[in-house]
Amino acid sequence: QVQLVESGGGLVQPGGSLRLSCAASGSIPSLNVMGWYRQAPGKQRELVATVTSGGSTNYADSVKGRFTISRDNAKNTVYLQMNNPKPEDTAVYYCNGRTSYYSPVIYWGQGTQVTVSS
Numbered sequence: 001q002v003q004l005v006e007s008g009g010g011l012v013q014p015g016g017s018l019r020l021s022c023a024a025s026g027s028i029p030s031l032n033v034m035g036w037y038r039q040a041p042g043k044q045r046e047l048v049a050t051v052t053s054g055g056s057t058n059y060a061d062s063v064k065g066r067f068t069i070s071r072d073n074a075k076n077t078v079y080l081q082m083n084n085p086k087p088e089d090t091a092v093y094y095c096n097g098r099t100s101y102y103s104p105v106i107y108w109g110q111g112t113q114v115t116v117s118s
């Protein structure tokens with residue numbers, strides 16, 4: 001069952017911009033912590049950024065200053081604004097969410113491909 005669904009992925013040139021969106025599909029409880037992860041071929045899935053319902057954010061060092069995470073609490077929707085993407089940002093991007101940091105249940109999207117190339 002797909003509980004979150006991403007959109008907005010695709011091909012983008014280095015130095016360009018791209019905005020990813022992720023919204024709940026079906027009935028899902030309020031997700032107080034939502035985030036973005038990514039996985040490139042041959043590499044493990046890694047954290048990109050997280051945001052709480054209160055607006056607190058956390059970013060991987062590799063994307064600080066370039067990517068911005070935001071959310072719409074009422075819609076259980078999270079966004080990732082990707083500015084100045086680099087080839088090394090190429091990966092499948094997944095959104096996720098939890099009701100809290102302590103919840104063992106994690107909701108995941110199916111992923112959306114982002115390719116950074118000229």
